[in-house]
Amino acid sequence: MPSAYAALPASALKRVTLGGLEAIYHLPSGITHLLAEPVPDLLDTLAAQAPGRYLTAGEVLGLIRERFDVAGDDPTEQPQNVLAERLAELAALGLVAVMHHA
Amino acid sequence: MRHSCSIAVGPARFRIGSDWRAPIDQLRQLYADYPMEQSVPDFTVRLQATSVLRRVIRPQVAIAGDFTLPDAAPLPLEQGLLAAEMAMNLQMALGWRRHLLLHASAVSRNGRAVIMTGVSGAGKSTLSALLGERGWRFLGDEFVLIDPDTGNIAPFPRPISLKNESIASMEREVDDDTRFGPVMHDTPKGTIRHLRPRAEWVEQMARETRPALLLFPRFGYARAVRRVDEAESFVRLTQASTNYVALGERGFDALTGLVRSVRACAIDYADGEEGAELVERLWSEQGTRLGDRAAAA
Structure with a gap:
């Protein structure tokens, strides 16, 4: 089973749009992140789910496709794999919660 | 002692x-x-x-x-x-924890301030000193203190630390020799001489002002002006702040609030005269912009 991701409680992040980027203050760690598209959209997609609902990269991709055209620069690269990598990076930064299936 | x-x-x-x-x-x-x-x-x-x-x-x-x-x-x-x-x-x-501290200088006019920040030698001290003699209120040449609750600047008008070539140029600008401190040669930063701000700027130092324009000056380069976006301003100011991390969430709120509320430009200039003229020009453009906004409202 692939890893699944969920948004942190709203109280854990402060998000401010700065031009084309987004500054995010992670309250538990006190660390500031400056993130570019499409990361804020990924966070929005997870935050729109019911509390405690975890989504796999495939499920996130399905939701994003409803709103955006998804096309990679590299045709050999699967969008789902790219998304899985981005979500894993966000989890490593502590900006989303992750559930690893055994 | x-x-x-x-x-x-x-x-x-x-x-x-x-x-x-x-x-x-x-x-x-x-x-x-x-x-x-x-x-x-x-x-x-x-x-x-x-x-x-x-x-x-x-x-x-x-x-x-x-x-x-x-x-x-x-x-x-x-x-x-x-x-x-x-x-x-x-x-x-x-x-200091009561304000967000930026390593910057600032001057104001009509209660609205220009913040100038840059590395040592970028000319922020000299520019603020020069403008302070030409109708601007001098707010400080070393630290700009931003109140996290209001976003206002609390003036911190210390004597200006003039270095090397800027000493002679300010000696030409200021008639009153009693406003200068002793000349200190061979310091770790070269020759240094302090200039006391005008007495009225010290008398008014409890009066806060509103930031209106953010500049990133660079002295000694061919004249150039470049607009700086909010994200770049934010990153540069986190580097220019000595207590951004220590202030935590208050620092984040203060800094994002600041960069979203002011226009920002990087300015390159060859000498003090050109720098002062660029600040004046950007300030008058700013005034026009604010006037347009008020008219539109």
């Missing part, structure tokens, strides 16, 4: 003690216009001899106080005033 004085600059109160009389006398002269009442200080600074013998034989001034750097080299007694100024800066940079 044998000799001491108390100095209030903006919202900060310092008590400076010294093993020698000379640095305290120089401070009293340089800060003659500032309140010197004995009250509970925010910070204590001590200028002390590196050893008992060093108090009298080739005296060396070591900086001590609430906050110190372990590797700070002592300075000769002739540079005791510089040691005191450096020590006061250090206390602010490491210890």
Whole structure:
């Protein structure tokens, strides 16, 4: 089973749009992140789910496709794999919660 | 300590003690216009001899106080005033928590301020000094203090630390020789001479102002103006702040609020005259923009 991701409680992040980027203050760690598209959209997609609902990269991709055209620069690269990598990076930064299936 | 004085600059109160009389006398002269009442200080600074013998034989001034750097080299007694100024800066940079601190200079006109920030040598001190003599209110040449609750600037108008070539240019600009401190040669930053701000800027130092324009000046380059977006301003100001991380969420709120509320430009200029003229031009454009916005509303 692939890893699944969920948004942190709203109280854990402060998000401010700065031009084309987004500054995010992670309250538990006190660390500031400056993130570019499409990361804020990924966070929005997870935050729109019911509390405690975890989504796999495939499920996130399905939701994003409803709103955006998804096309990679590299045709050999699967969008789902790219998304899985981005979500894993966000989890490593502590900006989303992750559930690893055994 | 044998000799001491108390100095209030903006919202900060310092008590400076010294093993020698000379640095305290120089401070009293340089800060003659500032309140010197004995009250509970925010910070204590001590200028002390590196050893008992060093108090009298080739005296060396070591900086001590609430906050110190372990590797700070002592300075000769002739540079005791510089040691005191450096020590006061250090206390602010490491210890002040009431405001978001930016390593920047600022001037204002009609209650609205221009913040100028850049690395040492970028010309922010000299530009603020020059503008302070030409109809602008001088708010500070070293630190800009942003109130996290209101977003306003609390003035911190210390004497201006003029370095090398800027000393002569300000000596030409200012008629009153009594406003200058002693010339200190061969300091770690070259030749340094302090300039006392005009007395009215000190009298008004409790009056806050609103940031309106953010500039990133660079001295010694061909004239150029580039618009800086909010994200770049934010990153550059986190680097220019000495206490952004320490303030946590309040720092984040203050800094994002600042960069979203002001226009920002990087300006390159060849000399002080050109720099002052660029600031004036950007300021008048800013006024036009604000006027347009008010008209649209």
